[in-house]
Amino acid sequence: MAGDTIESTYLQIKEMEVRGAGRIARAAVSALKDYCDKRRFSSASEFYNGLFAAGGRLKSARPTAVSLPNAVNYVLAAARRNQSKGGSAREAVSAVRAVCDDFLASSLRATKTIGEYGAKRIKDGDVVLTHCNSEAVTAVLTTAHAMGKRFEVYATETRPRFQGRITASVLAKKGLDVSLIPDSAARVYMRKVDVVLVGADAIAANGAVINKIGTSQVALAAHESRASFYVAAESYKLSPSTMTGELVEIEHRSPLEVVPRAWLRANAKVKVKNPAFDVTPPEYIDLIITERGLFPPQGVILLMKELYDEPRPA
Ligand code: RI2
Numbered sequence: 001m002a003g004d005t006i007e008s009t010y011l012q013i014k015e016m017e018v019r020g021a022g023r024i025a026r027a028a029v030s031a032l033k034d035y036c037d038k039r040r041f042s043s044a045s046e047f048y049n050g051l052f053a054a055g056g057r058l059k060s061a062r063p064t065a066v067s068l069p070n071a072v073n074y075v076l077a078a079a080r081r082n083q084s085k086g087g088s089a090r091e092a093v094s095a096v097r098a099v100c101d102d103f104l105a106s107s108l109r110a111t112k113t114i115g116e117y118g119a120k121r122i123k124d125g126d127v128v129l130t131h132c133n134s135e136a137v138t139a140v141l142t143t144a145h146a147m148g149k150r151f152e153v154y155a156t157e158t159r160p161r162f163q164g165r166i167t168a169s170v171l172a173k174k175g176l177d178v179s180l181i182p183d184s185a186a187r188v189y190m191r192k193v194d195v196v197l198v199g200a201d202a203i204a205a206n207g208a209v210i211n212k213i214g215t216s217q218v219a220l221a222a223h224e225s226r227a228s229f230y231v232a233a234e235s236y237k238l239s240p241s242t243m244t245g246e247l248v249e250i251e252h253r254s255p256l257e258v259v260p261r262a263w264l265r266a267n268a269k270v271k272v273k274n275p276a277f278d279v280t281p282p283e284y285i286d287l288i289i290t291e292r293g294l295f296p297p298q299g300v301i302l303l304m305k306e307l308y309d310e311p312r313p314a
Contacts, residue, residue, distance in 0.1 A: 005034040006054040013061035013068070016161070021201045021237055022135050025071035026107050028058040032075050033100035041089040048083050051096065052076060063249040064210060064277045065201040066239040071107075074236070075099050110234040110291035115139030118197070118232050118289045119147055126151040126194040129186065129227070132212035133163035133170075134199025136232035140289070141197070142174050153178040154189050158212060160257040160274065183214050187221040196222040200233035200288075204242040205304055207282035207297025209233075210250070213275050219284035229280075232289045238300060240308035251276040 009031035012018040018027045035054050041047040055072045062068060078099040082092060118140030122128065128151055130137050141153060153176055158164040168180040181189055196218055202210040209215070209231050222229045239248055255264055255272035264272065282297035292303060 005031050005038065006057055010057050010061045013058070019163070020133060020135055021065040021067040021199065022107060022111060022234060024062065024065055025067035025236060026104055028061075028068055029071050029075060029100050029103045029107075031058060032072070033097055033104075036093045036097040036100065041093065044083070044087060044089045044092040047089050047092050047096075048079060051079055062251060064251045065237075066203075066248065067201070067234070067237050070236040070238075070240075071103055074103055107234065107236070110236075111135050111139045113291040114232050114234065114289055115143035117291075117294060118230070119144035119149070121228075121230060121287070121289070122149055122151055122195065124149050124151065127154070127192045128152070128195045128197055129154040129156070129189065129193045129218070129222075130167060130196070131156045131164070131183075131186075131198050131215050131218050132158045133166040134232065136199045136234065136289075137197050138167065138170055140232050141171060141176060145174060145176050151177070154186075154193065155180050156183045156186055156214065156218070157181070158214065159183055163212070183217075186214075186218050187224075190221045190225045190227060193222065193225070193227045196227055196229045198229075198231055200231050200237045201277055202239045202242075202248045203231070203233060203237050203288065203300055204239055204248060204279075205301050206242070207285060207288070207300050209280045209282075209285060209288070209297070210239075210248045210277050211280065213278050216278045216280040216284070219280045223284045228286045229284055230287045230289060231285060235290045235292050235303060235307060238304045238307065240304065243301070243304060243308070248279075250278070 009027055013024045018024055055076045059069045059072050079096050082095045114136045122144035155164045155168040168178050171178040198211050198215050200209045200211050219229050253274045253276050258272050258274050285297040288295045288300055
């Protein structure tokens with residue numbers, strides 16, 4: 001195995017100490033960069049073998065957010081191209097390090113651009129509802145606020161891990177008007193909502209969006225009350241393997257995220273289910289906001305084909 005940073009990053013992602021599809025992608029690539037920086041390699045093949053093993057380990061940390069394999073594959077594909085050209089260990093390390101830097105910078109740039117594109121879709125007086133915690137969504141809302149737009153935000157708590165509290169706290173600190181509501185209150189408040197804005201962990205070739213559990217219920221309520229439903233997501237959340245019909249695996253997490261251990265012991269016959277994500281069908285989505293432009297869900301296939309000319313497994 002490739003070293004401590006790889007293993008500690010793997011665990012941080014798995015245990016959700018590092019979470020959010022964009023953040024886990026950057027954490028994995030930062031760990032690969034650290035592998036380049038912190039070790040001495042006697043040959044290029046020693047470097048590449050360790051790198052490929054490290055990439056495989058990182059990709060296995062969480063199954064749903066395609067940003068993770070896409071980011072790691074971006075580095076590994078460049079490494080493979082480089083390996084085929086030959087060269088010393090030093091050259092190999094420096095080339096892969098540059099690819100890591102390139103991904104990290106472009107990921108941050110993408111979030112900023114999404115913020116700018118998305119902010120144009122928020123109008124003065126709007127009521128916006130968001131679910132979970134997404135950097136891309138935060139970028140849109142804080143950019144709109146910085147442009148002087150005045151609007152109200154509802155953030156759902158997002159059981160079982162309450163990432164909605166992070167969203168509410170971050171937005172309030174930036175001066176936005178934000179209310180935290182229980183997930184079960186989403187339909188009650190939907191009557192007032194103009195725009196629902198969520199992030200994505202993966203986007204399928206048919207435009208379906210895989211995001212935090214509860215998103216599809218929010219989308220249904222938005223559809224019923226004719227609120228716009230927007231998704232803010234970097235293009236590395238498009239899942240290339242769905243072009244050939246593969247499904248995105250939905251992560252099921254520990255029951256202990258839902259109920260305490262004592263309750264579980266006292267109710268041993270109760271099965272506790274904890275799917276971490278759900279699928280919102282394209283019919284309930286108006287727009288997907290990426291750093292490469294705005295797409296109706298049915299249009300993401302064009303972007304996917306442009307980015308992944310031939311289907312690759314995620
Ligand atoms: P950004 C998160 O997953 C949420 O589902 C969020 O909507 C999505 O990643 C995208 O987040 P988790 O890691 O990349 O909390 O926009 O399970 O930050």
